[in-house]
Amino acid sequence: MSSEGYPFLKGHGTENDFVLLPDPDGTVHGALDPDRVRALCDRRAGIGGDGVLRIIRAAAIGEPGAGQDAEWFMDYRNSDGSVSEMCGNGVRVFGRHLAQRGLVDPARPVPVATRAGVKVLTFADGAVDGEITVDMGGPTVLGETKVSVGDRAWPALHVDMGNPHAVAFVDDLADAGLLLDPPAHDPAVYPHGVNVEFVVRRGPGHVALRVHERGSGETRSCGTGACAVMVATALADGAARDTAYRIDLPGGTLRITWTGDDRILMTGPAVVVAEGRTSL
């Protein structure tokens, strides 16, 4: 393909995988229409991914409030082409790419603008390849709801991490079945759809989950979902603040802390595994 097409990278955080599209000044991809996102994320005919991260300067995205406190904006799209407010694994991969390209200094906090506000990234030891902690801001707990798969239903906690989540505790992760379709939910509670997490306890301060993501189906990991699960578990444990949990996902482990001043800190890996050019 040599000089044809445009540049892309492929990366993942705990196997939640993304196609990265560098478009610093917003001149390469225009509005990035849903058909192109679907083509890029297609696992047989495309590059494959749970979503697309467009890497664009906040000043170039043209969304309200985007350019105020961060140079870079994470323009996130689900694999079905829909737009989402936030992606917790994606923002670490986004930061990794910026650091590897020398576009930010990993020795300093790195603010990244998203549709859910500015998230600040910290690189362990200030190293380009260090584990990344994201200050996700405060969670919003919106009460009890219900989700179901087939004829099985569970109570769930509605937690907003900038994007919507329903957290359901189950006896066994297999109880959710194959998760080929979105779990049923109350459309009055989630008019724009929902990410659903199924959780089991593994021990003190330790849970495991499966997730069905809005716009992407079942994925190997969801960073915002892990944060929502941590919040639901900590509340259930009566241990809401100044507490940390280990969250196991099919694709790896995240560490989530709820600080005394109501911020959720998510720590985990992020890797870029390939780059090239594509005409998709």
Ligand SMILES: N[C@@H](CCC[C@H](N)C(=O)O)C(=O)O
């Ligand atoms: N995988 C992401 C969340 C991506 C967006 C989500 N599917 C939505 O539509 O809200 C994460 O790591 O947080």
